[in-house]
Amino acid sequence: MNPETPAGRFDLPGTPVFDGQTSRRGLRMNKMFMSLRTAQNRERFLADQSGYCEEFGLTPEQQRAVLDRDWQAMIDLGGSIFYVYKLAMMDGLSMQYLGGVFTGMTEQEFQAAMRAGGRRDG
Amino acid sequence: MAEVIWGLATSHVPSIGAAMDRGKTEDPTWKDLFDGYAPARAWLAEHEPDVAIVIYNDHANGIDLDIIPTFGIGTADRYQVADEGFGQRPVPDVIGDPELSLHLLEHLVDEGFDLTVFQELEVDHGLTVPLSVWTPDPGDAWPCPVVPILVNVIQYPQPTAARCYALGQALGRAIAGYPKDATVGILGTGGMSHQLAGARAGYINPEFDTMWMETIQTDPARLAALSREELIRQAGSEGIELIMWLIMRGAMNDQVAKIHSHYFVPASNTAAGVALFDNRVSQPA
Numbered sequence: 001m002n003p004e005t006p007a008g009r010f011d012l013p014g015t016p017v018f019d020g021q022t023s024r025r026g027l028r029m030n031k032m033f034m035s036l037r038t039a040q041n042r043e044r045f046l047a048d049q050s051g052y053c054e055e056f057g058l059t060p061e062q063q064r065a066v067l068d069r070d071w072q073a074m075i076d077l078g079g080s081i082f083y084v085y086k087l088a089m090m091d092g093l094s095m096q097y098l099g100g101v102f103t104g105m106t107e108q109e110f111q112a113a114m115r116a117g118g119r120r121d122g
Numbered sequence: 123m124a125e126v127i128w129g130l131a132t133s134h135v136p137s138i139g140a141a142m143d144r145g146k147t148e149d150p151t152w153k154d155l156f157d158g159y160a161p162a163r164a165w166l167a168e169h170e171p172d173v174a175i176v177i178y179n180d181h182a183n184g185i186d187l188d189i190i191p192t193f194g195i196g197t198a199d200r201y202q203v204a205d206e207g208f209g210q211r212p213v214p215d216v217i218g219d220p221e222l223s224l225h226l227l228e229h230l231v232d233e234g235f236d237l238t239v240f241q242e243l244e245v246d247h248g249l250t251v252p253l254s255v256w257t258p259d260p261g262d263a264w265p266c267p268v269v270p271i272l273v274n275v276i277q278y279p280q281p282t283a284a285r286c287y288a289l290g291q292a293l294g295r296a297i298a299g300y301p302k303d304a305t306v307g308i309l310g311t312g313g314m315s316h317q318l319a320g321a322r323a324g325y326i327n328p329e330f331d332t333m334w335m336e337t338i339q340t341d342p343a344r345l346a347a348l349s350r351e352e353l354i355r356q357a358g359s360e361g362i363e364l365i366m367w368l369i370m371r372g373a374m375n376d377q378v379a380k381i382h383s384h385y386f387v388p389a390s391n392t393a394a395g396v397a398l399f400d401n402r403v404s405q406p407a
Contacts (some may be wrong), residue, residue, distance in 0.1 A: 020277065032187060099318070099324050114388035118315070
């Protein structure tokens with residue numbers, strides 16, 4: 001867990017709640033993710049990733065998380081999963097892959113857990 | 123006057139649309155899900171309404187985080203299908219019904235529900251996947267015009283379950299007060315247990331989902347009493363989308379008849395539910 005991650009809104013361990021403060025922290029980064037809906041912007045992003053991040057005003061920590069594809073850090077730094085997913089889709093990664101990242105599993109292990117009826121703990 | 127003839131609750135998982143668009147509905151991974159839709163689709167094909175109202179949420183496609191309307195309504199005569207980052211779905215654009223939209227808007231504002239107005243809106247899988255669950259092969263056009271009603275379920279604080287149920291009840295009154303004769307189908311979309319991020323990602327709670335599917339028919343007020351925290355605890359952080367089913371249910375009569383329901387795990391990272399209710403049943407005196 002990123003040390004900047006504030007205490008959760010509820011006593012629900014492992015459950016990020018995308019609230020107003022989180023959204024304020026992540027606004028510039030989330031706007032950049034949303035821009036990746038067009039092929040033209042995806043090309044521009046891939047041609048100069050750090051320049052594109054700077055254009056959108058990401059903090060250095062957010063930029064590092066994006067360039068390193070540190071998905072957990074993107075969430076901790078204010079990313080909304082629906083927006084972060086745009087970057088994953090551009091990289092050809094699935095929501096199951098991200099589920100594996102967040103839970104310490106491979107994509108295959110996460111898929112197997114879902115096919116077995118989902119994770120029940122928590 | 124207009125009459126609600128049916129209500130359809132359905133998940134709107136994007137991969138359900140992708141499986142249909144890529145011809146994978148007979149794959150072992152997907153067959154049970156799509157077989158579960160068949161009885162609902164057959165009944166719906168025999169009960170085509172003049173207009174449909176779709177209660178859904180956008181997913182970073184039609185609206186950004188600059189402005190987050192708690193409730194919104196589309197008043198356009200056409201809604202283009204959004205490119206969500208992998209090209210447009212090969213489905214028709216959605217035809218609107220601005221006259222009904224404006225009637226509903228006025229009535230709902232008069233009742234204290236201050237909806238944000240969208241005169242232009244691209245619609246994403248939140249709206250098109252439920253239309254595909256209803257009509258798998260629309261051809262050049264969906265069965266009827268659609269009025270989109272949007273709900274913020276992405277950023278806390280989402281509207282309470284109680285507020286959604288009350289909006290649905292006001293929506294039912296607004297429909298009944300429409301001066302034109304029209305039959306109406308209502309779709310409440312999204313939901314069933316899922317959480318996409320965090321260490322609890324992949325959480326599924328079939329006991330809660332099953333209770334919800336039954337209680338939405340018989341005692342929706344009980345579900346409307348659940349807090350946000352309880353919904354997130356029981357159904358996962360994205361399972362809070364279930365509040366959109368309560369808008370659909372609130373617009374229907376006290377007594378409804380279940381035509382069909384089906385529950386399936388997993389559709390991608392989530393449980394998927396479908397429940398179809400007939401609104402034209404005799405009511406208690």
